[in-house]
Amino acid sequence: MPSDSTSGTTSRPGFFARLKDRLGVGKDSAKSAASKLGGALDWLVGRKLDDAMLEELETSLLAADVGLDAAEDIIRRIRKKAANRSVASVEDARAILRESICEILEPRARPLVIPDTPRPFLILMVGVNGSGKTTTIGKLARRLRDQGLKVMLAAGDTYRAAAIEQLQVWGERNDVPVIAQQAGADPAAVIYDAFEAARARGIDVLLADTAGRLQNKAHLMQELQKVVRIARRLDPTAPHEVMIVLDASLGQNAVAQALQFHAAIGLTGITMTKLDAGGKGGVLVALAEQLDVPVRFIGIGEQAADMDVFDAGEFAAALLGSAGQPPERR
Numbered sequence: 001m002p003s004d005s006t007s008g009t010t011s012r013p014g015f016f017a018r019l020k021d022r023l024g025v026g027k028d029s030a031k032s033a034a035s036k037l038g039g040a041l042d043w044l045v046g047r048k049l050d051d052a053m054l055e056e057l058e059t060s061l062l063a064a065d066v067g068l069d070a071a072e073d074i075i076r077r078i079r080k081k082a083a084n085r086s087v088a089s090v091e092d093a094r095a096i097l098r099e100s101i102c103e104i105l106e107p108r109a110r111p112l113v114i115p116d117t118p119r120p121f122l123i124l125m126v127g128v129n130g131s132g133k134t135t136t137i138g139k140l141a142r143r144l145r146d147q148g149l150k151v152m153l154a155a156g157d158t159y160r161a162a163a164i165e166q167l168q169v170w171g172e173r174n175d176v177p178v179i180a181q182q183a184g185a186d187p188a189a190v191i192y193d194a195f196e197a198a199r200a201r202g203i204d205v206l207l208a209d210t211a212g213r214l215q216n217k218a219h220l221m222q223e224l225q226k227v228v229r230i231a232r233r234l235d236p237t238a239p240h241e242v243m244i245v246l247d248a249s250l251g252q253n254a255v256a257q258a259l260q261f262h263a264a265i266g267l268t269g270i271t272m273t274k275l276d277a278g279g280k281g282g283v284l285v286a287l288a289e290q291l292d293v294p295v296r297f298i299g300i301g302e303q304a305a306d307m308d309v310f311d312a313g314e315f316a317a318a319l320l321g322s323a324g325q326p327p328e329r330r
Contacts, residue, residue: 015308020318022276067286105312110294120198127245129212132273138170154194154208155180188230221264243269273299
């Protein structure tokens with residue numbers, strides 16, 4: 001049977017309750033997504049759905065990092081829903097806004113599934129330095145190992161000795177092997193060696209780190225393209241997952257990063273980190289609007305339990321600071 005990343009050691013209700021708290025930290029702060037969107041709900045209550053009111057709501061959505069395209073889409077959905085429903089309370093308004101956001105996110109909420117074949121299943125982890133990529137690799141290694149899979153790590157970010165050392169620490173912590181070379185080695189050669197070693201040892205999943213320097217974007221993308229070409233010499237279907245790790249606190253810059261990486265190597269998954277560090281959360285809605293790539297995981301801290309599978313309904317509720325149930329799927 002395939003291994004589904006929805007299984008794990010964390011408590012999903014507990015995780016999303018903590019997410020709601022993190023997004024709502026400092027509700028009077030300009031950084032609070034729950035403050036921006038929750039406050040916007042007042043404009044829907046007992047009012048005619050006129051252009052002035054919708055403009056105010058759109059402004060609040062933009063302040064929560066939702067992005068222009070997604071904000072306009074949400075407004076269209078709200079206009080349609082409110083035309084046929086009574087909006088007599090804040091909770092009525094919250095339900096309409098939550099449903100509208102959830103409808104955009106739902107098609108992207110697809111968990112990572114590790115099938116029975118091929119072996120090794122190569123997950124190429126990409127993203128800029130500082131996004132939490134190496135920490136995410138460690139958390140994912142722990143999650144997959146706890147599912148009974150044999151995991152190996154490849155230290156493909158050879159430009160930073162600290163990245164190699166950090167990955168080795170995660171390997172020791174999770175009791176999984178790490179294939180590494182000296183700093184400055186060819187990243188494609190490291191991943192080639194790791195793939196061969198994983199195949200020889202009967203490894204189920206190979207998690208490969210990559211460099212994330214953006215000083216020379218063209219060089220970085222060419223390097224990643226080379227890694228992909230080398231992997232396909234060993235397995236024409238590899239890499240089997242190309243997952244970008246994005247820092248939520250970067251807002252719309254995170255969307256720009258995802259679009260650049262997707263154009264260069266083709267993304268198949270997204271993990272959003274640092275929703276506890278000033279990330280407004282709305283950037284995920286912008287990503288879902290602009291990029292047809294599944295959101296696999298979200299993270300709110302450094303510990304293994306601080307990463308969980310993305311759930312559209314729960315996330316939409318947390319984004320609005322709502323303790324209520326996510327909308328029913330239609």
